[in-house]
Amino acid sequence: GADHWHTVVVDECHRLAADRFDAFAKAVRPSVLLGLTATPERSDGQPIAPYFDSRPDGSPAVELRLWHALDLQLLAPFEYYACDDATDFSEVPWDRPGEREAVANLVTGNDVRAKLVINEWRRLASNARQSRAIVFCVSVAHAEFMTEWLNRAGLPAACVVGTTATEERRRAPQRLLSGELCALVTVDLYNEGIDLPMVDTLLLLRPTQSPVLFQQQIGRGLRLVPGKESCLVLDFVGQHRAEFRFDRLLSSLTGLSRRELVDGVENGFGSLPPGCHIHLQRQTREQVLQGLRSLTSQNWRRLKTELQTYAALRGRSAIRLADFLHDQALELEDIYRTGTGQGRSGWTALKRDAGLIVAEPGPEEDYLSHRFGDLLHVDDPRRLDVMAAVGSRQRSSPALHAEEALGVQMLAYQIDGRHEQAAGPEAFLERMKGHPAIAAELVELSALLQARSTLGAHPVPGLEDTPLCLHAGYGAREILTAVRWLTASRRVPFQAGTLSLLSRQTELLFVTLDKSEGYHDRIAYHDYAISAERFHWQSQNSAGPDTPGGRRYLDSATNGWQFQLFVRPRKGEAYRACGPVTLESAEGDRPMSIVWKLQTPLPARLFREFSVLRGV
Structure with a gap:
């Protein structure tokens, strides 16, 4: 029965959220359910936390992130090189159907890129022939293509994919360890669930936005064994649109926030764990910086993924709005999206969608x-x-x-x-x-x-x-x-632009400077700050020297009425309380043009915003 087992241990427990494992997880009720995974964040965004009892802050019972393990010298340090690559991936539909096929079409048979890979490997490795490398490709055809190129270049390699004969697959790691081969070229086969401690070089030939896949591939080379000083990682980045998520990949490798990544790309990564190194070649560096800076415009799905990744890096107890905004170089307006036409908005909504509130x-x-x-x-x-x-x-x-x-x-x-x-x-x-x-x-x-x-x-x-x-x-x-x-x-x-409060003998003047939106030409009044102490205002079209409203303005020195000025730059923005104003001059009829003197001068910032020269 469901209660038969006292303890159930699930390795690679990130798979639980998949339909075929979900039924099992819900069917058994052991006293202890222990899940083990190196990648708790699934590529499809489905959370695995609901299957387990978390700590009060919602984080896992025990957590050791990649950068912490590197700090503790439990893993081999990495030397990561993002290599310039002219392959144009700008039309690839990332994170959507057709991604893999589109990438495969661009890299399979691409002789220029294959030559670049071999040349960079030889240039950056102390001895490429003596390497123990895994080459990650996007398709079987791509893997076969790269295997042929490597062998022709004198770098013995074997293509090991899902359809490879069982005995050949079994022998491949031993051939790599013995030095018979210097590379195993694969597709997905070695992403997870296998221990290859001899691997000291990784060639990433399949560009991805998935931090899960990226971290899985990097992890294949970080097993610490005697005689292994570090793992060389060559990432052939290619050319991408500005919205390509380099930050997500680098953050999964370093634990750095987006703001820290910008600083690292600009000034060097000085806070990496001992022995680790990140080098971005010139074109890639410029592309990564552009991508990091373009992230101010966020869609909700992307924000949700941002928060899920951030929570995985920081732990749920540390998730505060201020820290998330600062570390991800976001603004409040990215989270609160009133007026954008997009339905979801707000910090609580984002946390719930990211699975942080249950x-x-x-x-x-x-x-x-x-x-x-x-x-x-x-x-x-x-x-x-x-x-x-x-x-x-x-x-x-x-x-x-x-x-x-x-x-x-x-x-x-x-x-x-x-x-x-x-x-x-x-x-x-x-x-x-x-x-x-x-x-x-x-x-x-x-x-x-x-x-x-x-x-x-x-x-x-x-x-x-x-x-x-x-x-x-x-x-x-x-x-x-x-x-x-x-x-x-x-x-x-x-709805009117003025409000008369009879009990106070006070009229509130509501002024919108830019009337290009939502106003008919006939009521496009001309309002602006002349100086920090004087403000030009046009009354409503109904006001003139012979109307009750007009007389109220003209006789305000003696009739006891006061006027309070509230100004906003444009519709949808906040009014600024500019304080009381007194009549300095008036002319015209329906509307009247009035110059008000402000009792308290405008601060320089507001004067610049309200000035007639504000558009200059």
């Missing part, structure tokens, strides 16, 4: 994680404190005081987007408590936003009773909530 999701997890993309503009220190407090708040926390409640209400309206969805602050907190992963994400996000904010907590003059901070960025809903136009029960739509 607990049942809350009912609104996807929605809330996605909506956090509308918080990336927040740089008000007090608002960021509120965000962190909301994420950290426990069920037993005391009731909110009025200022806290207003801050939470601003957060609720900004996250929920549509007015009819927004609840009161207490109800919003309850929703967050039902989503612990989302609450933790909010804490991490607020810390990152706090780190990139340069603002002090200076209230907006004239609006000191609101949570608004001078020169901070806000969405329109946040501003309307801060001045109590929107409340938990009052959900009044707002």
Whole structure:
């Protein structure tokens, strides 16, 4: 029966996720299930963690990564050379059907590349004939082609593939060890599940984006035996599109983050384990750098793979949003993809898709994680404190005081987007408590936003009773909530460019500088900063000297009305709270052209952004 076995040991346990082994793994229920693998990350991205009990942080019970084993001198050090290769792989459909066939068509029968391989081997090895090499090819035809070339060049080689006779396959490693051969040329046969300690040279003639395959092939040469000083790895890279994932391969070899890889490629790899060496020839170096720098534009599938690989390198307990972004040279906008037209967005969503969160999701997890993309503009220190407090708040926390409640209400309206969805602050907190992963994400996000904010907590003059901070960025809903136009029960739509608050005798001026998107030509107003202290503004088309709105502006020196300026560069971006303004001059009719004087001068950064010369 399923409970018969006390202990089951599964070697190469990364195969468990395959359909034919999955049924077995689910059928047996031993007291101890022990899995062993050198490549826990499957090439198809399927996780194997659900088959085992992990540590509290989700990482394996015992873990020893390649670079750690090299540090401990448990493996032979490697000398890795990425060799310039003119073969054009730019049209290969990587990670999709047809990849292998496309590569095979480019390399099989490619005499120029074959000559390059032999010449580089002879140049970089102390004595190629005395090597014990494995040559990894992409197809049987490619392996036969390279075997013929090597033998003609005086480098005895045997082609060993799946269809090779059993006795010949059995004898091949011994022939390599004895020196009768200096190379075994193969396809997939020696990727895993075989021990060839005599191998001291690897020729990688099959380009791949798979870190699993890459690490499997490298691992064939790292067995440490007496007399073996190192393993020479010659990787014939070829020419690729900018999005080819060199970083994924180099990271699987070194454990370095993308940022560290960029530094290594530019300045040399100075932090490798003892005896290890990485050298990128000139064209390859330029290509790798271009690829590393092109990764700022990420699709979701690629991000998921990035995170899975990163978690495998770091261990799940070390996975923090800040570290992932820094080490992978990513931006928050790569994770939070609001407005990109792509469905998945947010740190929690990415971790769940990568298999790092296995607990049942809350009912609104996807929605809330996605909506956090509308918080990336927040740089008000007090608002960021509120965000962190909301994420950290426990069920037993005391009731909110009025200022806290207003801050939470601003957060609720900004996250929920549509007015009819927004609840009161207490109800919003309850929703967050039902989503612990989302609450933790909010804490991490607020810390990152706090780190990139340069603002002090200076209230907006004239609006000191609101949570608004001078020169901070806000969405329109946040501003309307801060001045109590929107409340938990009052959900009044707002679309106009101005809002008159009669009880305050204050008018809010909402200005969008670039009106090329979403505005009709007839309302393409001309607004810009003249100087750090003066701002040119055109009223709405309905305002003139003889209208109530126009008189309110013209008579503002005596009628008690105040005006607050909020400016954003373009639609979809945050408004900057520029503070109170007073009338300096006005002319025209429907619309009126008004020059406002700012009570607090614009910082140089905002003046450059809002200036009439901003496009120059």
